[in-house]
Amino acid sequence: MSDLSNLIGIWVSALLTVMVLSYLLGDNPLYRLAEHLFVGTAVGYAVLVAYYSLLRPRLILPLLQAPLENWTLVVPLLLALLLLARLNHSWRGAGMAPLAFLLGVGIALAIGGALFGSILPQVEGTMLSVNPADGGWGVAVGNLMLVIGTVSALAYFYFTGQGDTTWGRLRGGFLKAWRGLGKWFIMVTFGAIFASTVMSRLSLLIGRLQFLITEIPKTLR
Amino acid sequence: MIYCPNCGTANRDGSSFCNQCGQRLGGGSKATCPFCGAENPIENIFCDACGAKLAPLVTPGVEEKEKPTLKGLSLPTKPAGDEEGVPDSEAAVPQEPSAPEGEEEIPDWLARLRASLGEASEPAEEPPATEEFAAEVPGEGTELPEEELPDWLRELRAQPAPEEAGEEQVAPAVEEFAAAVPDEGAELPEEELPDWLRELRAQPAPEEEAPAVEEFAAEVPEQESPAEPEAEEVAPPVATPALAEQPEAEAPTAGIPALSEGEQPAAEVEPLAAWLQEEGPVILELSEEEMAEGGKEAPPVALGPDVPAWLETLASGAAVLPEELGPVLPTPGKPTPEEVGLERAAIPSWLEVLRPGRKREEGEEAPAEEPVETEGMLEGVRGALRLVPNIDPGPDQFVRAVSAAATVTPAHAETLTQVLARSTASSVRPRTVPVPRRERGLPWLAFLLLLAAVLIPLVAPGLVPGGALVPSARSAGDFAAQVQSLPPGAKVLISFDYDPSVSTELDWPVREVINDLKAKGATLLVMSTTPTGPGLAARMGLADTATLLGYLPGQEMGLQRLATSFSGAFLVDYQGRSVDEAALGVRSLGDMALIITAASSQDTVRWWVEQVGSQLNTPICAIVSGAIEPSVRPYYSSGQLTGLVSGWVGGLAYRQAISPDASLDAQGKAAVEAQSLGHLAIVVLIVLGNLAYWGKRLFGGRS
Numbered sequence: 001m002s003d004l005s006n007l008i009g010i011w012v013s014a015l016l017t018v019m020v021l022s023y024l025l026g027d028n029p030l031y032r033l034a035e036h037l038f039v040g041t042a043v044g045y046a047v048l049v050a051y052y053s054l055l056r057p058r059l060i061l062p063l064l065q066a067p068l069e070n071w072t073l074v075v076p077l078l079l080a081l082l083l084l085a086r087l088n089h090s091w092r093g094a095g096m097a098p099l100a101f102l103l104g105v106g107i108a109l110a111i112g113g114a115l116f117g118s119i120l121p122q123v124e125g126t127m128l129s130v131n132p133a134d135g136g137w138g139v140a141v142g143n144l145m146l147v148i149g150t151v152s153a154l155a156y157f158y159f160t161g162q163g164d165t166t167w168g169r170l171r172g173g174f175l176k177a178w179r180g181l182g183k184w185f186i187m188v189t190f191g192a193i194f195a196s197t198v199m200s201r202l203s204l205l206i207g208r209l210q211f212l213i214t215e216i217p218k219t220l221r
Numbered sequence: 222m223i224y225c226p227n228c229g230t231a232n233r234d235g236s237s238f239c240n241q242c243g244q245r246l247g248g249g250s251k252a253t254c255p256f257c258g259a260e261n262p263i264e265n266i267f268c269d270a271c272g273a274k275l276a277p278l279v280t281p282g283v284e285e286k287e288k289p290t291l292k293g294l295s296l297p298t299k300p301a302g303d304e305e306g307v308p309d310s311e312a313a314v315p316q317e318p319s320a321p322e323g324e325e326e327i328p329d330w331l332a333r334l335r336a337s338l339g340e341a342s343e344p345a346e347e348p349p350a351t352e353e354f355a356a357e358v359p360g361e362g363t364e365l366p367e368e369e370l371p372d373w374l375r376e377l378r379a380q381p382a383p384e385e386a387g388e389e390q391v392a393p394a395v396e397e398f399a400a401a402v403p404d405e406g407a408e409l410p411e412e413e414l415p416d417w418l419r420e421l422r423a424q425p426a427p428e429e430e431a432p433a434v435e436e437f438a439a440e441v442p443e444q445e446s447p448a449e450p451e452a453e454e455v456a457p458p459v460a461t462p463a464l465a466e467q468p469e470a471e472a473p474t475a476g477i478p479a480l481s482e483g484e485q486p487a488a489e490v491e492p493l494a495a496w497l498q499e500e501g502p503v504i505l506e507l508s509e510e511e512m513a514e515g516g517k518e519a520p521p522v523a524l525g526p527d528v529p530a531w532l533e534t535l536a537s538g539a540a541v542l543p544e545e546l547g548p549v550l551p552t553p554g555k556p557t558p559e560e561v562g563l564e565r566a567a568i569p570s571w572l573e574v575l576r577p578g579r580k581r582e583e584g585e586e587a588p589a590e591e592p593v594e595t596e597g598m599l600e601g602v603r604g605a606l607r608l609v610p611n612i613d614p615g616p617d618q619f620v621r622a623v624s625a626a627a628t629v630t631p632a633h634a635e636t637l638t639q640v641l642a643r644s645t646a647s648s649v650r651p652r653t654v655p656v657p658r659r660e661r662g663l664p665w666l667a668f669l670l671l672l673a674a675v676l677i678p679l680v681a682p683g684l685v686p687g688g689a690l691v692p693s694a695r696s697a698g699d700f701a702a703q704v705q706s707l708p709p710g711a712k713v714l715i716s717f718d719y720d721p722s723v724s725t726e727l728d729w730p731v732r733e734v735i736n737d738l739k740a741k742g743a744t745l746l747v748m749s750t751t752p753t754g755p756g757l758a759a760r761m762g763l764a765d766t767a768t769l770l771g772y773l774p775g776q777e778m779g780l781q782r783l784a785t786s787f788s789g790a791f792l793v794d795y796q797g798r799s800v801d802e803a804a805l806g807v808r809s810l811g812d813m814a815l816i817i818t819a820a821s822s823q824d825t826v827r828w829w830v831e832q833v834g835s836q837l838n839t840p841i842c843a844i845v846s847g848a849i850e851p852s853v854r855p856y857y858s859s860g861q862l863t864g865l866v867s868g869w870v871g872g873l874a875y876r877q878a879i880s881p882d883a884s885l886d887a888q889g890k891a892a893v894e895a896q897s898l899g900h901l902a903i904v905v906l907i908v909l910g911n912l913a914y915w916g917k918r919l920f921g922g923r924s
Contacts, residue, residue: 024668042720046752053755053772057792089258109781109832117831117861125859193851196867198903199896200726200847203869206675206895207725213679214888 010215017208126150152182153189226263332373571636667906674902678894682887685894696857697874700842700864703815704734705879709742711814712807715767716829717747717754719821723846724757729889730844730872731819732761737879739766743814746805748773748791750780750825755795768805769795780832784810811837819844823852830861840864844871869896 019034059077062070079098086095128143129135135143155178163172223232223246230241238245251260252275259270267274678685707713715735719727738745745767747758755771763769770791773779783790787809791800802808810816816839820826826843834841840863845853847868857865866875873893876883885893 049752049772052797054774105778109777113831117835121859121861122855196850197848200868202896202899203726206892209675210679210892
């Protein structure tokens with residue numbers, strides 16, 4: 001039985017892989033069918049997981065088994081029901097309360113986490129020594145490039161006008177030079193991101209081709 | 222700025238009532254966009270959701286829209302009595318400026334002329350145009366107290382009635398003017414007369430004028446003034462209710478400059494100015510109606526000293542139309558404009574549609590309550606918009622204003638339909654640059670080259686020399702060192718934060734790490750921040766060798782809770798069994814020796830770093846997809862991630878760091894070779910493409 005289900009799984013997987021790859025010929029019903037199957041199964045699976053790992057053990061069972069002890073769970077239940085009210089156009093305003101609660105908590109956490117988890121540590125990470133005596137010339141040049149790249153990339157997004165005074169024109173010229181340098185650093189960064197994406201997607205292609213080449217012959221033996 | 226829903230006037234923010242019409246503003250109502258249904262504040266001009274214009278639907282009132290808008294548009298080739306020229310009562314009524322304008326600009330002579338005309342028409346007896354006016358004008362026999370009379374009426378009473386004074390007597394008020402104006406019998410020097418007056422003199426006697434005016438009066442349709450019961454009782458248009466209520470102020474004098482005192486226009490008759498020629502037909506029309514009533518028995522008019530000579534002549538009933546005004550009123554014996562070869566001005570169809578109060582053509586349906594859409598986009602526009610039912614039932618005024626707008630919209634929408642149909646028919650479709658025939662196969666050629674580069678190593682591994690060489694990576698080495706340093710029995714939390722779409726790329730390095738952790742005797746706890754993560758973990762056979770904690774909802778918030786309180790974060794595991802935290806011996810994440818996140822999204826790695834790493838000293842390592850590696854690497858560079866493995870290449874580097882002497886199996890070698898050759902193919906394609914581009918640009922003459 002297990003072998004049969006495994007066999008069916010392999011063939012269905014291979015068939016769906018070919019259907020998705022048929023998009024190379026253009027948009028077609030086979031690709032659409034595979035796409036809808038993926039989306040549908042993913043959503044259905046996520047709903048089941050959310051129910052069995054969250055709603056049932058944390059909300060439904062406690063309210064059914066000991067409602068007096070777990071009466072506070074009514075609050076999240078009401079908030080969840082109000083969130084569903086957004087599906088109705090007339091009651092959409094009722095869903096603002098839980099949404100505001102979620103957004104408020106989420107944004108508060110994001111701000112705090114970004115400040116102490118990303119911004120300050122990253123700023124600290126750019127305060128590097130450019131003294132060759134600390135780690136050699138290679139490290140010093142690398143650190144220097146990192147500092148220059150960070151500052152110039154930030155200067156690229158500095159849009160304030162230069163002003164008419166002498167100091168303003170001097171500052172404007174200085175910023176213009178930094179902006180030009182920062183633009184090149186940003187372009188190199190985008191190139192690296194693109195190359196990494198290509199490498200990642202190529203890995204996926206190789207994985208699927210390897211599956212078709214190795215697994216399908218096994219089932220035919 | 223708040224726009225009045227009744228009249229469209231812009232009021233200051235916070236206004237409770239409209240400055241123009243007193244309409245209550247605000248009221249907490251909202252306007253629903255008739256196009257997309259989105260609710261907007263009532264002061265919005267455009268819809269927040271779709272950008273549709275809301276203000277015109279409520280701005281123009283009915284009365285304002287129905288006012289004739291063709292003021293000043295005259296067609297000189299059309300006789301005044303022509304039905305086409307007078308299609309509607311509203312169009313036939315002379316253009317009346319608003320009362321405030323009249324108050325500012327009416328000259329005294331015209332006020333006195335009106336007073337005289339009104340007095341002269343009193344014997345005709347019937348009240349003027351509307352009942353409202355009739356109610357306000359006292360009856361003939363009614364005597365009002367002297368103090369209740371306005372000044373102008375007291376002056377009139379002081380003057381002798383025309384009948385009493387006789388035709389030869391001149392009102393005292395105009396004695397000075399009469400002295401300055403030459404008598405009818407007096408002969409002015411020929412050179413002092415304007416051209417048109419000389420032509421008048423050359424024309425027949427004024428006795429012939431009366432029948433002509435009567436004919437004109439008979440030709441004027443009766444519906445010009447619905448409130449007038451009989452044609453011969455047509456009241457002078459100047460005697461409208463508004464004018465009667467404000468006798469001293471209102472007059473159709475827009476654009477008429479006031480004459481200064483002392484000017485003697487009658488004595489020194491000059492050719493008519495342009496502005497006076499434009500106003501002449503309007504005033505003449507009034508005089509003709511008056512003449513149609515009174516005929517030759519009309520009493521002499523008491524004129525002011527600054528009345529133009531031609532007006533004085535017309536008022537006396539002894540005038541012949543001047544040459545300039547000939548086309549306006551037909552004169553017996555005088556050829557019509559068509560007869561003399563003048564063509565009737567052709568009104569464009571679009572202008573005809575826009576003309577207020579136009580006559581309906583045969584077969585044209587009367588405006589219906591329910592709009593009808595017959596064909597095409599916005600054809601039969603009245604039904605297409607359906608403004609009223611879509612408006613949120615707010616204040617009554619708002620709905621009423623929109624309903625009023627709906628009645629005047631069809632004509633405009635019909636024009637818009639025609640314009641849109643025309644523009645659609647002649648619209649220029651975007652031109653597509655044809656690809657040269659020799660370049661059409663290039664994408665397929667590139668794809669086939671890439672496919673061959675990937676397939677050849679998979680089918681026949683080992684053909685590419687050095688293709689299985691693995692680059693070293695310091696981040697993978699640090700990851701391996703972190704795993705190697707774990708003591709036996711150390712608790713390691715592994716979070717499967719990727720979805721099946723990238724499992725091909727991440728499954729292999731994750732499996733390598735887990736195998737090493739098992740070899741080190743670590744206690745594995747497996748969780749996921751995505752619903753599909755536990756399934757991926759179970760597929761690796763971790764259900765028996767690790768504790769599957771399952772799915773942690775809440776994403777960033779869930780991780781924050783997990784960092785602060787591990788207890789209660791997981792009630793049941795992936796298979797629905799209760800999680801025995803006491804048996805696990807974990808009270809917080811601080812008890813973990815290592816945290817590993819396998820992620821396909823940079824956000825997930827950031828959440829771990831920000832919400833967990835910033836609160837705990839537990840080292841965090843990451844296994845990520847190659848696509849997000851550049852975004853995650855700064856966290857490794859700053860030390861917030863103690864190890865980083867990126868995709869297959871990172872996995873290979875990790876493997877090499879763990880066991881430098883171990884060799885890859887055949888399948889692993891084939892995959893590495895395929896990836897290396899694929900990268901090489903991509904580089905070759907990029908270089909060739911750039912060479913072709915620059916070669917064509919430098920030598921081909923076109924880009």
